[in-house]
Amino acid sequence: MPFDHLWVTGAHKATRISFSKDVNINGKIIKKGEYAFFTIPGKKRWILIFNTKVEQHLTDDYNQSEDVVRIEAIPEILPVPVQRLTYKVKETSKSDGIVSMEWDSLKISFSVTGIGAKI
Template identity: 30%
Template sequence: MKKSLFFAVVMFLGTVSTINAQKFAGLQKSPTDISYAKTDRNAKPDIKVIYSRPQKKGRTMLGDKVPYGKVWRTGADEATEIKLFKDMKLGDGTVKAGTYSLFTIPGEKEWTVILSSDLDVWGAYSYDEGKDIARIKVPAAKGDELEAFSIAFKKVDKGYHMVLGWETVRVEVPFYN
């Protein structure tokens, strides 16, 4: 009995030291975040966005590191993913419930917002316009300075506005029921 208890303790301590010796990578440079569109705090979501939040770190991002007029992954790392839990109107069309990649083409005065059926892609390097599900142009406005790229939802009368913000730029993308 004593030998088996001793053996069990030695095995446990060996496992613990192995776990403690494990090396973990550093923190993400652009942490992943999730934003939800809900009617209230306790409701199930109507829209969910999963994205990575690049940081300015003293750099000019929009119009420089993220060039105007070129397709952008709308965040960092993998392309931003948007899930519609029900059919939603976007611009003149209706987008079926489902999961899509969210790309944008930033501009000084307006942005083109794109929902694509191409999922699990790194950045916008392999962006394929033939997989676009919907496109809408929205005006760019000014707001307070934001260090990290951010996405939030604002409840409006017939749905939500998905607000994209970075630096002093704000873009509102209308999704309606």
């Protein structure tokens, strides 16, 4: 994926992420619901985007005005490359976790804190 270009962070359709309760992601409140997840990869930082329009083909239908929130993430170098795009959720407490995406030699992640309930 070229740097500084919007990426669907998956294949064919926008990647979906859903929350059963309101959550706090890196200090930003996101209401419960389903969102399209996009990224803008950069050499030193990535922009992670949560967008309200879930049904999207690649980035064809993307409209920045439908973003709920954008956050920054610093990519980490993996010790061993990952051949397939992989998402992971690691529970850190009953209401908190870390969501990560690994691909090739990079990993990006963001923290999720449930607001008043288990994630």
